[in-house]
Amino acid sequence: MIKLIPRVENSTVMVLLSPLLALTLTALSAYLIFVFVLVDIPVSSVFFTLFVEPLIDSYYFSELLVKAAPLMIIGLGLSIGFRAGIWNIGAEGQYVMGGIAGSAVGLYFYNVEALWLLPLMTIAGILGGMFYAGIAAFLRIKYQVNEILVTLMLTYVAVLFLSAMLQGPLRNPSGFNFPESRIFHDSAMLPIIWEGTRLHIGLIVAIILSFVAWFGIKKHMFGMQIKISGSAPRAAKFAGFDDNKTVWYSLLISGGLAGLAGLFEAAGPAGQLTPGLPQFYGFTAIIVAFLARLHPVGVLFSALLIALSYVGGENVQIEYNLPSSITQIFQGMLLFYFLACDILIKYKVVSFKTKN
Amino acid sequence: MSNRSLSSVVKLSILSVVLAFTSNVYADPVKAAFVYIGPTGDHGWTFAHDQGAKYVKEMMGDDVIITTVESVEENSDSERVITSLARKNDIIFTTSFGYMNPTVKVAARYPNVKFEHATGYMRPTDNISTYSARFYEGRHVIGKIAGRMTKNNVIGYIASFPIPEVIRGINSAYLAAKSVNPDIEMKIVWVYSWYDPGKEADAANALIAQGADILMQHTDSTAPMTVAEEKGVYAFGQASNMREWGKNAQLTGIIDDWGPYYLERVQAVKDGTWTSTDVFHGVDSGMVKFAPMNKSMPKDIRNEASRAIIDLSMGKIHPFTGPINKQDGSPWLAEGETPPNYPDLLTMDFYVEGIEAKYPN
Numbered sequence: 001m002i003k004l005i006p007r008v009e010n011s012t013v014m015v016l017l018s019p020l021l022a023l024t025l026t027a028l029s030a031y032l033i034f035v036f037v038l039v040d041i042p043v044s045s046v047f048f049t050l051f052v053e054p055l056i057d058s059y060y061f062s063e064l065l066v067k068a069a070p071l072m073i074i075g076l077g078l079s080i081g082f083r084a085g086i087w088n089i090g091a092e093g094q095y096v097m098g099g100i101a102g103s104a105v106g107l108y109f110y111n112v113e114a115l116w117l118l119p120l121m122t123i124a125g126i127l128g129g130m131f132y133a134g135i136a137a138f139l140r141i142k143y144q145v146n147e148i149l150v151t152l153m154l155t156y157v158a159v160l161f162l163s164a165m166l167q168g169p170l171r172n173p174s175g176f177n178f179p180e181s182r183i184f185h186d187s188a189m190l191p192i193i194w195e196g197t198r199l200h201i202g203l204i205v206a207i208i209l210s211f212v213a214w215f216g217i218k219k220h221m222f223g224m225q226i227k228i229s230g231s232a233p234r235a236a237k238f239a240g241f242d243d244n245k246t247v248w249y250s251l252l253i254s255g256g257l258a259g260l261a262g263l264f265e266a267a268g269p270a271g272q273l274t275p276g277l278p279q280f281y282g283f284t285a286i287i288v289a290f291l292a293r294l295h296p297v298g299v300l301f302s303a304l305l306i307a308l309s310y311v312g313g314e315n316v317q318i319e320y321n322l323p324s325s326i327t328q329i330f331q332g333m334l335l336f337y338f339l340a341c342d343i344l345i346k347y348k349v350v351s352f353k354t355k356n
Numbered sequence: 357m358s359n360r361s362l363s364s365v366v367k368l369s370i371l372s373v374v375l376a377f378t379s380n381v382y383a384d385p386v387k388a389a390f391v392y393i394g395p396t397g398d399h400g401w402t403f404a405h406d407q408g409a410k411y412v413k414e415m416m417g418d419d420v421i422i423t424t425v426e427s428v429e430e431n432s433d434s435e436r437v438i439t440s441l442a443r444k445n446d447i448i449f450t451t452s453f454g455y456m457n458p459t460v461k462v463a464a465r466y467p468n469v470k471f472e473h474a475t476g477y478m479r480p481t482d483n484i485s486t487y488s489a490r491f492y493e494g495r496h497v498i499g500k501i502a503g504r505m506t507k508n509n510v511i512g513y514i515a516s517f518p519i520p521e522v523i524r525g526i527n528s529a530y531l532a533a534k535s536v537n538p539d540i541e542m543k544i545v546w547v548y549s550w551y552d553p554g555k556e557a558d559a560a561n562a563l564i565a566q567g568a569d570i571l572m573q574h575t576d577s578t579a580p581m582t583v584a585e586e587k588g589v590y591a592f593g594q595a596s597n598m599r600e601w602g603k604n605a606q607l608t609g610i611i612d613d614w615g616p617y618y619l620e621r622v623q624a625v626k627d628g629t630w631t632s633t634d635v636f637h638g639v640d641s642g643m644v645k646f647a648p649m650n651k652s653m654p655k656d657i658r659n660e661a662s663r664a665i666i667d668l669s670m671g672k673i674h675p676f677t678g679p680i681n682k683q684d685g686s687p688w689l690a691e692g693e694t695p696p697n698y699p700d701l702l703t704m705d706f707y708v709e710g711i712e713a714k715y716p717n
Binding site for chain 2: 059060063066067160163167176177178179180183198265268269270271272274275276277279310311314315317318321323324
């Protein structure tokens with residue numbers, strides 16, 4: 001039998017090294033898989049396309065940042081909630097609702113070109129996400145309904161709601177009755193920060209927010225509160241922290257940020273509201289948050305890593321005709337090794353004989 | 357790199373630029389790329405497009421280099437995939453409606469690359485063509501067969517998204533079935549996906565439970581056919597021959613044959629004769645074909661179906677021939693009238709009279 005026993009002391013070096021270790025193990029496993037799978041193609045060139053090209057080719061690098069921005073914003077919100085032990089699994093739903101709410105504002109003023117439009121859409125997006133996560137907070141506080149179930153189930157509702165909106169009120173009246181909105185005009189679109197690419201201001205917002213969150217958690221009482229609520233709920237109670245407040249704040253912050261990301265997607269790369277708005281960012285951001293060990297600044301880096309796997313995986317598919325599941329395999333291995341490394345840092349494996 | 361080889365590279369590139377300007381004819385192989393919404397193994401929509409791509413390769417051999425990308429979601433990711441392809445290809449086929457705006461955006465940035473968008477309607481720059489097939493003609497034929505073959509008088513329809521193409525199919529199949537069997541009833545389940553074997557199978561089971569003994573699908577997997585085979589009901593192949601999954605169940609199938617069109621377009625790029633066009637072909641040009649009919653079908657029904665196919669190919673009949681009313685009873689087509697492509701067919705957003713299901717919105 002094997003048993004995990006907590007280590008008395010965690011090695012600081014290993015804590016810092018474990019992400020690198022996980023990355024190396026992922027690369028090694030990927031290498032092994034490629035050696036067996038690839039026939040005529042040298043593994044090194046696949047590796048180059050997968051991991052290096054997206055970083056050195058300016059177009060792919062810009063796309064990597066485009067892909068990372070929503071993951072950063074959602075992952076950041078989730079990391080705050082997860083610290084407090086509030087499991088918002090349905091960021092995808094809040095992302096969709098934010099996208100709908102913000103886009104609805106943009107579409108309502110479809111013939112108005114004004115500076116205030118984008119800020120108004122942004123606020124609507126955040127409120128849409130907050131409202132949606134707020135349902136889960138309300139149900140948990142009032143009726144002790146598990147927030148994991150509520151947020152997850154509400155995701156399906158959100159996607160269907162999006163379909164309904166695009167079949168009805170938000171459909172492009174001159175769009176041949178296809179379920180798509182009008183295309184946003186310029187003042188409803190996010191400013192581009194890198195000319196000639198799709199990279200929008202969302203990246204800057206993500207970076208600023210993550211540092212704000214970092215300082216907030218460090219300096220503000222609320223940071224202490226969520227930390228203790230998450231790791232030692234009873235202690236939090238004795239300290240007189242308001243449990244309900246933790247639930248509300250965690251869900252509203254993560255929901256609001258997911259909603260913001262949804263609006264940024266619609267008013268950024270998509271440029272309109274389509275049934276393609278939900279694209280798993282809300283779920284992928286869970287991986288992002290855990291890869292960053294729930295650290296608000298770490299989220300920036302883990303989002304980049306996951307975005308790299310998307311862009312690189314796509315290019316490998318295009319260049320070498322490999323199946324699209326490469327990306328998922330890569331992400332799965334990365335998370336697996338990362339969690340395994342972390343477990344082995346915190347616990348040691350002891351083998352012992354059973355009595356029989 | 358030495359100076360000499362550098363200068364030869366410069367010379368070579370100048371030469372190729374000059375060549376490119378003096379003639380549009382490609383000496384090199386044409387690079388053609390295909391963007392697919394599903395996996396090529398769906399044995400439905402994407403499979404049929406991939407067969408078309410393979411046909412081009414087979415016919416043109418070394419004169420063409422083909423790249424395919426499967427399972428590209430209809431979201432902002434598709435713009436990146438199309439851009440990546442535009443950097444390295446001469447012609448790109450984007451084979452689903454949801455790629456329309458990304459295709460339009462990329463086409464504006466790459467004026468020298470040709471784009472072919474399936475089932476869309478936007479051609480703002482002259483390097484975009486659109487193409488689609490009159491699948492509703494195929495639905496007419498299977499509607500007739502279904503109307504004759506059903507014992508419960510209930511047809512189950514597994515629909516994907518309420519877009520004009522799908523609505524056309526439902527209406528066409530219903531009208532044809534009704535024309536041979538006035539008691540026919542059509543039950544429709546929307547799965548809101550093009551490819552989701554799980555949901556499609558659920559929908560098939562639900563429809564059978566509601567009494568349907570014939571299934572039609574406008575989704576891309578073979579799951580409904582598999583369910584039909586298990587439950588002993590009939591079904592029709594979608595986009596390709598699905599006989600393998602329903603030896604007894606498949607009565608016939610609507611086959612999308614994109615190969616000849618793809619070959620023509622890629623060849624046109626090679627010859628320098630490509631221009632922006634809008635194609636909407638049906639049974640007459642062979643873009644819509646049929647799988648062999650199941651031998652278990654009575655001969656007179658088979659003959660009737662073959663007759664309909666011949667009439668369609670000769671343009672003698674139109675699946676939508678008046679008098680036809682809309683679901684709410686308001687008149688759509690007068691006696692003997694047939695609808696124009698635009699707006700009636702291309703923007704269709706209503707059921708015809710007789711369908712009891714509620715229009716989804």
